Amino acid sequence: MNAQEKLDRGLLRVDEAECKGCGLCIEACPPKVIGLSEGLNHYGYRTAVYAGRGCTGCGICFLACPEPGALTVYRAVLKRPVAVDRTLGGQSAGGGMACASN
Ligand code: SF4
Ligand code: SF4
Numbered sequence: 001m002n003a004q005e006k007l008d009r010g011l012l013r014v015d016e017a018e019c020k021g022c023g024l025c026i027e028a029c030p031p032k033v034i035g036l037s038e039g040l041n042h043y044g045y046r047t048a049v050y051a052g053r054g055c056t057g058c059g060i061c062f063l064a065c066p067e068p069g070a071l072t073v074y075r076a077v078l079k080r081p082v083a084v085d086r087t088l089g090g091q092s093a094g095g096g097m098a099c100a101s102n
Pocket of ligand 1: 029031032054057059060
C-alpha cells in the first residue's frame with residue numbers, strides 16, 4: 001500500500017440540506033480534508049465540503065457533528081484473499097466500503 005492509497009481509505013459525503021456550517025468537523029478532521037463551501041444551502045449556511053482526497057475513514061468528523069444525517073463516512077474494507085471452494089462454486093477475494101451514518 002503506497003502513501004496515497006493509505007490516505008484514501010475513506011470517503012466523506014456531506015448532506016448539504018442537513019449541515020448547519022458549524023465547522024466542528026473541519027476542526028476535528030486530522031488530515032484537514034474538509035472545508036466550507038463558497039455557496040449557501042437553503043438555510044443560508046456555508047456547508048462542509050470534502051476535499052475529495054485524503055480521507056482516512058477515521059470517523060472523527062462523524063462523531064463531532066451535532067447534526068444527525070449531515071455526514072456519512074465510508075471506510076474501505078480490505079478483505080484477505082480466500083481459498084476457492086469449488087464444491088460451492090468458488091469464492092473470490094474482494095473489497096468493499098463500510099458505512100457510518102446517523
Ligand atoms: S473520516 Fe476522518 S479523515 Fe475522513 S473526513 Fe472525517 S475526520 Fe477527516
Ligand atoms: S460538524 Fe456537521 S453541521 Fe457542523 S459543519 Fe460539519 S457537517 Fe456541518
